[in-house]
Amino acid sequence: MENEFSIEVRDLTKMFGGFTAVDHISFEVRHGEIFGFLGANGAGKTTAIRMLCGLSLPTSGKAEVAGYDVFRKPEMVKRNIGYMSQKFSLYQDLTVSENIYFYGGIYGLKRKVIFQKTEELLEKLDLKHARNTLIRDIPLGWKQKLAFSVAILHDPQIVFLDEPTGGVDPITRRQFWDLIYEAAKAGVTIFVTTHYMDEAEYCNRISIMVDGRIEALGPPAELKTRFQSQDMDEVFVKLARG
Amino acid sequence: MRTIYFILFKEFRQIFRNKAMLPIIFVMPVIQLIILAYAADFEVKNLKLFWIDKDQSQLSRQLLSKFEGSPYFRLTQADMSREAAETAMERDEVDVVLEVPAGFERDFLAEKKTQIQLTANAIDGVKGGFASAYGQAVIRDFYGDFLEENAARLSWQPPSGGTINIASANWYNPEMDYKTYMVPGVLALLVTMIGAFLSSMNIVREKELGTIEQLNVTPLKKTHFIAGKLIPFWAIAIFELAFGLVIAKILYDIPMLGNLFLLFGLSAVYLLVVLGLGLFISTVTETQQQAMFISWFILVIFIFLSGLFTAIENMPPWAQQLTYINPIRYFIEILRSLLLKGSGWAELQQQFYILLGYAVLINGLAIWRYRKRS
Structure with missing residues (x-):
């Protein structure tokens, strides 16, 4: 790959009428990096992530994801990314294996590959017994792990996770992060938004968004030093309060 | 094209897993044909x-x-x-x-x-x-x-055979059975409702659940998505028409004089119009309630202006003009004249071209309106 960055964003802006949801943000994310995208509710995280995934048209600025311009080549971007949103992306009225089969097919995987990957995935998640269970009948933590695995089924370069661990216990969250580390080790770039500051510590670098702008960007340790804080919580509160 | 197969796989699994679906498919036509055909009987007796x-x-x-x-x-x-x-x-x-x-x-x-x-x-x-x-x-x-x-x-002789006697013969419906006339119209209504409601509700449901976002972030082409969404309901509506015809034959012994292949061919085109309408509604609404309300609003107007209950000839001129833009009108004409009169391609091609034009227009509009990116 000629480019050292997975994601390159310059002055990306999104306006809804007179309201600026995302205000000239700029950053880069390296290949294989776990990049935490933090901010209070309404700070513009979801809007930013939606623009990067080709779901929302930017008002201005420039963004390249997986080497493709999100303005001009949104469909090429989509081929190379995975996406998991806070709303559940799996079909509640399909079984575990049907969901895997469907998404594999949509991304153009061969049937043989889908079946092979299904087995690997069920083995890894310890979900073999639940293969024919409807998604609506399995616990939330399993759904999230499965949704993540389905999002990277087609081996994307980058995966976008929009508050992936909302509403589950710390142990399940920890297990979820094990999956993220494993994917990152395999070279997948992770772009993750979260509300949990302990999760922020797991990231290689984080950015903190306040009112549509990125107010701080760097490794967690560096940010703590810069803002003279004990933990990320304190950094976050200092920034958010202005 | 392969992706269409995967969408069809998903849709059919979901449709038949939905417990409300089988009653809609099998019970609705029977009830409609029984109740509507009798209730909409305008024959004056007793x-x-x-x-x-x-x-x-x-x-x-x-x-x-x-x-x-x-x-x-x-x-x-x-x-x-x-x-x-x-x-x-x-x-x-x-x-x-x-x-x-x-x-x-x-x-x-x-x-x-x-x-x-x-x-x-x-x-x-x-x-x-x-x-x-x-x-x-x-x-x-x-x-x-x-x-x-x-x-x-009598003191006078009435002129022999001199009184004018009007003997009327009722062509195409010799017994003047109102049900023979109503049933094809009720069938038209049935497939229209199945097509328009189910298709619009289905897509809006994905919007409500948020799963459409997940599809929009995949490289899935929107024409594939739409084809995958429409084909299941198209097939169900065609099946519904066949099922309804069988019921109509059993219950009312309605005549089927025309070519049934032509009937299904023309119905297939008509259904493209109805499904396209449902699809278009789903692109301009956000919730199932909105989709239901708008579909219902449009269908009620179309049904009243279709000639099903009120003969178009009896409508005021402005309402008659309006029926020309109503696809249901053409479909009822097709069903009635094909089944009861045995009309063929020569008589029905005008309706075919109009419906085809409609299908292209409404589906084009729906595809144009459907956005993967907001």
């Missing part, structure tokens, strides 16, 4: 007759028995008082009042002018018109019989 006989003669009783012998009238009350008859009519207890004056027989036999008064309740204008026309026909019949029986003693 008109309630109030009989005032101030003559109480043999001749007046002959007239009464003529009315009783007619399938259109049923004697419900008899009284000598005009007031009682008017009260009964005001209470909607009777449809027709027939009053025979005193001296009717005497004057009639003396070949003097005599009058019978027939009063019809015209709250329902159509029914009132029929009541008066049927009543006159019975009286004319009575008079004809009288002339025949009493030819010998």
